[in-house]
Amino acid sequence: MDPTDITFRLLEEITDGFSEERKIGQGAYGTVYKGEFRNGKEIAVKMLHNDTLGFDDKQFENEFQNLMRLEHPNIVRLVAYCYETQHKYAEYKGRIVFAAIIHRALCFEYLTGGSLENHLSDEFHGLDWPTRFKIIKGTCEGLKYLHEGLKPPIYHLDLKPGNILLDKNMVPKLADFGLSKLFTEEKTRVTQTPIGTVGYLPPEYIEKNVLSNKLDIFSLGVVMLNVIAGPRGRSRSAEMSSQEFTDLVLGNWTVRLQATWNGSSLEAYRQQVKTCTEIALKCVEIDRHKRPNILDIVNKINETETMIGKVINIVTGMFFF
Numbered sequence: 001m002d003p004t005d006i007t008f009r010l011l012e013e014i015t016d017g018f019s020e021e022r023k024i025g026q027g028a029y030g031t032v033y034k035g036e037f038r039n040g041k042e043i044a045v046k047m048l049h050n051d052t053l054g055f056d057d058k059q060f061e062n063e064f065q066n067l068m069r070l071e072h073p074n075i076v077r078l079v080a081y082c083y084e085t086q087h088k089y090a091e092y093k094g095r096i097v098f099a100a101i102i103h104r105a106l107c108f109e110y111l112t113g114g115s116l117e118n119h120l121s122d123e124f125h126g127l128d129w130p131t132r133f134k135i136i137k138g139t140c141e142g143l144k145y146l147h148e149g150l151k152p153p154i155y156h157l158d159l160k161p162g163n164i165l166l167d168k169n170m171v172p173k174l175a176d177f178g179l180s181k182l183f184t185e186e187k188t189r190v191t192q193t194p195i196g197t198v199g200y201l202p203p204e205y206i207e208k209n210v211l212s213n214k215l216d217i218f219s220l221g222v223v224m225l226n227v228i229a230g231p232r233g234r235s236r237s238a239e240m241s242s243q244e245f246t247d248l249v250l251g252n253w254t255v256r257l258q259a260t261w262n263g264s265s266l267e268a269y270r271q272q273v274k275t276c277t278e279i280a281l282k283c284v285e286i287d288r289h290k291r292p293n294i295l296d297i298v299n300k301i302n303e304t305e306t307m308i309g310k311v312i313n314i315v316t317g318m319f320f321f
Contacts, residue, residue: 003068006080008103011035011045018047025115027162027176029059034110042110043079050102060104066154066177067106074142076165076175080107111173113166116223120161122230123252128260129269131170132227136276137301138172139164143220144294146174147213155211157195159219161226199234204288214288221283221291228277234284242281249277268311272304 014035015022025032030048037043048060060083067078082105087098113119116135119127127135139159146154156163156174163176196205202218204210225233229249237245253273257266279300285291 003078003107004080006082006105006107008082008084008086008105011047011082011103011105011107014043015045025162030106035107044108044110046106046108048104048106057102057104060106063106063177069150069154070145070177072142072145072149073171074138074173075145076111076173077109078106079109081105082107108175111165112168113170115162116164116166116172116227117161119166120226120231122232123228123249124256126230127170129253129257129273133272133276133305134170135164135166135172136224136227137298137305139174139220139223140294140298140301142172142174143216144298147216147294153213155213156216156219157211158197158200159216159223160197160200161223162197164223202284202288203286210288212288213293214291217283217291217294217297218288220294220297221280224276224280224283228273228280237281237284242278245281246274246277250274264311264314265308268304268308272308275300275304 012018014037015033018031018033022033022035023031024034024044030046033045033047035043035045064078064081070078082103084103086101086103088101089096090099091097092099119135121127143156143159146156154177156177158176159174163174165173165175167173195201195211196215196219200219200222202215204212205215222234225237227233229236229252240248250270250273254266254270257269257273261269279292279297282290282292283297
């Protein structure tokens with residue numbers, strides 16, 4: 001269903017005049033508010049900043065066009081938009097002039113789980129492993145859709161926990177496509193446009209401004225490490241060898257998993273933790289050519305899920321038998 005045009009006046013009404021109490025997020029290009037209609041329906045309203053006219057227009061059109069192409073369970077859904085010009089008088093150099101104020105907003109489905117950033121914790125606390133795996137898998141599926149399900153593909157270029165939103169069932173949805181780019185020809189290019197977030201950007205971009213789908217893969221690896229091992233997951237992994245980090249994380253998760261599982265079920269979940277950690281570490285390889293592509297990542301993740309399903313079915317069958 002196509003997004004609907006919504007007036008600025010109505011946006012003011014449903015956000016209580018864009019009040020601080022309604023603010024649910026803020027980024028480089030806009031502020032997000034929770035909007036509530038009189039019938040109780042809720043939406044997330046992203047108001048784009050009015051700082052630089054040309055850049056804002058480009059930013060808005062880029063994100064809007066990208067969002068119009070996207071339809072996937074792991075991509076946030078655009079439900080409405082606002083692009084409205086108001087003329088207000090102001091004093092300028094001793095004269096009264098009419099200034100054009102452009103209001104730009106993108107409205108999305110409201111996701112009650114909020115940002116993934118608010119749910120990160122180490123192996124011993126917070127979300128259990130099946131929930132973390134669901135978030136990892138859904139994030140990978142969303143990225144697979146962008147890279148492989150669209151022609152031409154879209155590279156997100158700012159994948160991070162703050163841009164991954166969760167619904168009431170903790171299903172992740174990729175958000176914030178303001179920096180995303182269509183790649184119609186060559187798959188690698190050099191850019192002078194600043195993108196991304198420090199900590200989630202690979203060395204080839206930091207040093208040489210090189211863009212490719214492997215930039216998203218690097219960012220995905222950092223996200224996965226932080227989901228698996230907490231907000232310091234990536235920095236912890238950099239302090240030791242890959243094998244040491246994998247063994248440490250697996251040992252920590254084994255302690256927690258033992259409280260719920262045993263026998264073959266425990267071993268299956270341990271293997272899933274190990275596989276996800278190994279994939280994440282491969283994604284953050286310094287040499288981009290050594291990073292896996294998203295199809296390989298999704299296939300390996302699905303294999304671990306299939307394995308756990310078989311083990312649990314066997315255990316359940318034995319129990320009822």
